[in-house]
Amino acid sequence: MSAPLMTNMKLLCSNCQRFLHRFNTRRLSNGCTNNSILKGWVRHIRKQKHVTFIHVNDGTQLSTTQIVTEPRLCPSELTEGSCITATGRFQESIAKKQNIEFQAEDIKVHGFCNLQKYPFQPRTIHSNDYSRQYPHLRPKTSLFSSVMRIRNTATMAVHRYFQENGYIFIHTPILSSNDCEGAGQLFTVKISDKQTESNEKKTASEFFYSQAFLTVSGQLHLEAMASGISKVYTFSPAFRAERSATTHHLAEFYMIEAELSFTDSLEDIMQLMEGLIKFITNDTLKTSSKDIEFVHKRNSVSKDRVKAIEAMTEKDFIRMPYEEALEISNRISDTSKLKWGDDLQRAHEKALVKHCGNVPVFVTDYPEELKPFYARRNPDNRTVAGLDLLIPGIGELCGGTLREERYDLLHQKLKSKNLLDALSWYLELREFGSCPHGGFGMGFDRYLQFLLGMPNIKDVTAFPRWTGHCPL
Known part of the structure; x- marks a missing residue:
């Protein structure tokens, strides 16, 4: 003013x-x-x-x-x-x-x-499904403008948390030449047909002289930054070419990612994640209380939801190894039993959190085959120092690992996946002053879906993109 x-x-x-x-x-x-x-x-x-x-x-x-x-x-x-x-x-x-x-x-x-x-x-009062047909006009509605104000408040809280804890913000690239997760769910970037027609000697991929993709994660670039700046984070869009039309998936979404050098403990990563979620939750509940109350009412959410979320942030999040999570899931689940090496499905994740009193649960030390190539191998040569954070009603919200900083082991992993040429620069980070480090990624849109009790993730972002839909 x-x-x-x-x-x-x-x-x-x-x-x-x-x-x-x-x-x-x-x-x-x-x-x-x-x-x-x-x-x-x-x-x-x-x-x-x-x-x-x-x-x-x-x-x-x-x-x-x-x-x-x-x-x-x-x-x-x-x-x-x-x-x-x-x-x-x-x-x-x-x-x-x-x-x-x-x-x-x-x-x-x-x-x-x-x-x-x-x-x-x-x-x-128009339904969310109806309003979603007019994304350019949704800001004129009371419900969607409330959601956007809440999203703004939570965004500012994310930056404040990291800044107050000494982290440096990094703009990681949107265009990338690597598949960080190794899942192959990539959007390939090509130059337009008009450009290729005007110069027949160049193919679509030759704009960069190598294949380029929309990034699935800024993690590998953050690791490069963390090799000289010990505490870094990014808050950027990410893209997954998943042909999924569920209420929990988007083709374009926002990721909060952080990387911490000089740590050899998953507990350090878990404390950072837990602190972030508690901070932005309490701050947003306080700052946007009227908007949240209105959104909860419109979504027919229980009047006690805010109290339940506040109570959740007052408790220590639960930690348990994958093996224990597997045993509990098999004991409480009515579906087919899981065996060692099976990934927890969303139904298992939600049931596990509910079993633990609706307190968020860190599941740690996964079988090596369930986590990406960069996860640090544990001394048992069977598991890796990886974790997922499961929250009530949603399931997986965050994923993180200690990164494999040992040159020989990382070289072996990259060679087995035929990634030595593509990620030679990433391996090189281990040759020049490498240190133990780790980090995590958190889906911001999915977090807002949890906070607001929004049935569909497509209604917490301004212009949702999902398989078959990119209207504007």
Whole structure:
């Protein structure tokens, strides 16, 4: 807020001060009785013979502001969804549910809304499936604007957590020449047909003189940074070409990834992950409490959900090795039994967390074949120092490992997977001052789905992409 506005604020009544701090308004002169400007979109309009009531919202908060004005100032075409600027003054309201209202002396319409074509009709609650068909218009709805504000709050909390703990933010590349996870679920980048036609000697891959992909993870690049900067993190988009249309998968999503040098303990990684989740959860619940309450209500989430999440953050997360998780899963599951080397499926993960009192569970020390090539081999030569974090209702949220810093063992792994040429630079990191290190990745969209009780992950991101769908 500008300095002149702050000076004028001191002359306002306390109610006006509170309101102007949180709404998109501009003071034109001093005092409660003089003119102010109010901007936003019409959420509701009620026309009476001698007075018109207009509820306006600018998207920066959940609540609306009631404008009171004379009917002559409102064009007949003014409807819900229209964009307006009102000039007038704030005053105390006689209505029971609001302290402040805006007495408009002039209304300027920037854009009318054609309700005959507008997909979001007034006073109608539309389903998430319906709203998803109009991603470019969803920000105009109360529910989706709440979700975006919560996402913003959680994003800022992520950066604050890492910054306060001495981590350096790294912009890792979107274009990559490697498959970090080794799963082969890559989007290949090609130059357009028009470019290839204009130069027949060049093929699509020759733009970079090697194959290029949309990154599945920034981890390997973070490891390179961590070889000289001991504590680094990134918060970037990642891409998986999974032909999955489930409620928990996206083709483009955001990953929080961190890398920590000078550690040879999975416990250090687990403490970092646990601290991050508790910090952003508590901060977001506090800062966006009204928006979260509204989203929970619209998603028919239990009124006690916030208390349950708060209680979860007050407890120590559970740690158990894969072998124990396997034994418990077989004991409590009604499905087919798992054997050593089988991966836990989502149903097993959710059942395991529920069995543990809905406290997040770290499952550690997986069989080597279940984790990527960079996971550090344990002394038993059977397992690796890898972990997954399972949370209530979702299952896997985070995955992490200690990285294999021993040159000979990493060389052996890369050779067995025919990756020596592609990742020669990665192996080279072990030749010049290597140190024990590790890190993790966390799906940010999936975390928000957990926090908000959102049935579908596609409704916590602005423009979701999944198999068969890239509409804008």
